Amino acid sequence: MRGRPQERVAAYVDRMLSRRRPQRFKATAEELEAIAAAAALATARPGADLPHPGFVEQLGRRLRAELDPPRTGAGWLSRRTLLQAAGASAAAAVVGAVADHAIVAELSARESTALVPTQGSWRPVAAVEQLPAGEVMPVDTGSMKVLVVNEGGRIHALSGACTHLGCTLQPEAQTGRITCPCHRTAFSLGGQVVEHRLAQSPGALPAVESRIREGQIEVFVV
């Protein structure tokens, strides 16, 4: 773009004030300072620097399309996948279906213990309405993996580590179970072992303390 500095800066300001993309040109340091000052003054009208809602929504969709699939594939399932999770009744039906080709544990073979960290604290993880019946929400605090479960309206939390060797458990959307990818052990949404292929049944999943405060689900974790 040719012209004297005042012409080039005026052209930039013209397009800027009409909320269009300014033309590109090789600017001097003085011109850059002038157009930077112009950009700052463009905010003189309150609200001029707020984004269009359509932009926020569209960029959110782009990000979701790019960022959600890999996490789902990684195994620590996203909430979206879990929206399709079956409820506790479906889990019970699956227990019968797999009985022929797997060792089915006695549901109360081992008592689960509660996992109560000594230096834990209550942390909000989601609003109650974010976790419909049948859904499991994985929460990773960095120190603990926790599964927050809505089991037919009863919200509670379980350890997200397998009681066999500590592999990270995965909620299984199709069956409404929680499964271990390492040795095919499956747990119910209540934390009981419903299937395993080990010599001895592993223990039930330890409960993690949870509560609801002002519509928020909180878990006691580190």
Next chain:
Amino acid sequence: MDAGSSAARPSFTVVEGDIYTDWESVYRDNVVGIYQLVFRRVGNPPDAEDLAAEVLMHTLRTLRFPAPVHEVRSYLVKTARTVLADHWRKHYGAPPTVLDADRAAREPGLEYAPSEAASERALRILELLPDRFRRVLELRFLRGYSVREVAAEMNITAGNAKVLQHRALRRAAELGEVPPA
């Protein structure tokens, strides 16, 4: 523990108020602030949208969760600074001196500030300008006059109105309240 009936509240997944556990929380909390931050540098929505998208896409692709809120904010602002510097260099041939890191670190504006604060700062700059400089910029930026309309209002030629606008903007930059590009 039963869910029971609880009053509906805005949903959020920030743990203890200072840790992000997922990208959606980061996006929801920061998209407006990042857009404003770059808009205040470029002054137009098309560039601001492209640059804000670049900042957020880059940051969210590389973040690992959980992540402390202050670190995420700091990372977002650093990324914005880099993206803006690339913008000026690529499209306006900005020399390295203008993009000097120490200078950038001292600049105001690369922080989250509400719309009203940015507006007040802009108005304060206008107040500090000499009469004719203030007049031309008020007509242009507050009242939306074209250069030709400014010229008619101030009884000068369009060419002189452009010169006056250019000098007024440079004086505004010199006041130190307005960060250079």
